[in-house]
Amino acid sequence: MAAIGETSAQLALRDxxxxxxxxxxxxxxxxxxxxxxxxxxxxxxxMHHLIGNAEEAEDLAQEVFLRVxxxxxxxxxxxxxxxxxxxxxNNLALNAxxxxxRKPVVPLNVRDSGPLGPRPAExxxxxxxxxxxxxxxxxxxxxxxxxxxxxxxxxQRMAVVLNKFEDMSYEEIAEVMQLSTKAVKSLLxxxxxxxxxxxxxxxxxxxxxxxxxxxxE
Amino acid sequence: MSELAPLDDNERAELVxxxxxxxxxxxxxxxxxxxxRDPAARAEAETxxxxxxxxxYLPRPEPSANFTSRTVERISALRPAQAxxxxxxxxxxxxxxxxxxxxxxxxGYAAVNRFYPREPNCDDMARDLRVVENLHAYEAAxxxxxxxxxxxxxxxxxxxxxx
Numbered sequence: 083m084a085a086i087g088e089t090s091a092q093l094a095l096r097d098x099x100x101x102x103x104x105x106x107x108x109x110x111x112x113x114x115x116x117x118x119x120x121x122x123x124x125x126x127x128x129m130h131h132l133i134g135n136a137e138e139a140e141d142l143a144q145e146v147f148l149r150v151x152x153x154x155x156x157x158x159x160x161x162x163x164x165x166x167x168x169x170x171x172n173n174l175a176l177n178a179x180x181x182x183x184r185k186p187v188v189p190l191n192v193r194d195s196g197p198l199g200p201r202p203a204e205x206x207x208x209x210x211x212x213x214x215x216x217x218x219x220x221x222x223x224x225x226x227x228x229x230x231x232x233x234x235x236x237x238q239r240m241a242v243v244l245n246k247f248e249d250m251s252y253e254e255i256a257e258v259m260q261l262s263t264k265a266v267k268s269l270l271x272x273x274x275x276x277x278x279x280x281x282x283x284x285x286x287x288x289x290x291x292x293x294x295x296x297x298x299e
Numbered sequence: 300m301s302e303l304a305p306l307d308d309n310e311r312a313e314l315v316x317x318x319x320x321x322x323x324x325x326x327x328x329x330x331x332x333x334x335x336r337d338p339a340a341r342a343e344a345e346t347x348x349x350x351x352x353x354x355x356y357l358p359r360p361e362p363s364a365n366f367t368s369r370t371v372e373r374i375s376a377l378r379p380a381q382a383x384x385x386x387x388x389x390x391x392x393x394x395x396x397x398x399x400x401x402x403x404x405x406x407g408y409a410a411v412n413r414f415y416p417r418e419p420n421c422d423d424m425a426r427d428l429r430v431v432e433n434l435h436a437y438e439a440a441x442x443x444x445x446x447x448x449x450x451x452x453x454x455x456x457x458x459x460x461x462x
Contacts (some may be wrong), residue, residue, distance in 0.1 A: 114374060118367045126362040136360050143362070147370050151377065224356045231357070245319065246354050252321050270319070271312035278350035285349040 099163035107154045132175045230280040238273035
């Protein structure tokens with residue numbers, strides 16, 4: 083949200099993407115292409131973490147850009163361009179996830195993790211006793227972490243992705259997700275606790291000595 | 300042995316915010332003091348931090364090589380439809396204004412006639428002359444049929460109403 087007294091002109095001065103978007107609004111042909119180039123990787127990445135399907139992630143990312151283009155004449159620089167962009171992305175992603183709940187599809191592209199083949203996280207947890215976590219291959223761990231992220235609800239997942247991969251502050255996340263900052267704080271706390279609980283067996287796989295257990299454990 | 304109670308939900312939320320650098324200085328100092336004296340809180344902070352770092356193992360998919368060109372192509376496909384839409388909207392706007400003007404004209408005409416009726420012209424007066432000349436009779440009669448009867452020459456001869 084623009085600070086008090088901050089005009090569109092001041093935002094445009096500080097945020098080069100606002101300047102680009104104003105170019106798009108004024109039908110500058112190269113401005114839109116520049117914006118797509120600047121944000122495609124981030125948008126596709128965020129959508130992939132949320133949706134879990136690479137093809138659908140690209141389709142949704144493209145749809146975000148189309149919506150930006152269609153709304154260009156009404157664009158007014160009231161916040162950072164990225165905040166506005168990810169607000170559109172948030173709405174599209176949540177709609178896609180809700181449609182998927184009505185018509186379930188396989189949420190993740192589980193990649194071949196080598197000789198063992200793709201294995202669900204639950205199977206890996208059961209095998210923990212037989213297979214020391216330090217030997218879990220990196221790609222297998224990626225699958226485990228993907229499953230852990232997919233286990234969060236939509237809003238927790240969105241908050242985690244925006245915080246972790248877009249480096250957004252709580253205030254920015256609140257603006258994108260149309261929540262209060264307090265709600266974002268609570269959302270991230272629950273999300274990170276859930277992630278920690280699921281990923282607990284793999285946390286010290288890098289060989290670091292875990293802290294000594296307390297008498298409560 | 301931990302002498303402190305485990306973190307409750309609010310305290311854990313503050314701890315996560317602290318790990319994210321989202322607390323003010325006073326809260327940060329209080330939390331750091333708690334972490335210094337509470338091994339369980341310290342362990343919890345550490346596991347939260349490590350689990351967060353595991354997200355770095357998530358794959359970072361690259362968009363396809365022609366993503367930008369495909370997106371720009373879709374915009375180009377939008378442009379003619381948007382231009383036609385703009386023309387339609389222009390004509391709709393003009394028509395709307397014309398209809399509004401016409402409506403104002405009709406409403407104005409009706410209002411003028413209502414509050415400032417026109418003076419009767421010669422034709423009007425000629426048509427109403429017979430009524431005016433026989434008004435005394437009309438006022439005495441109850442209805443037109445009775446007046447017609449009075450006008451019957453067989454009944455009343457030359458003194459009929461029409462004479």
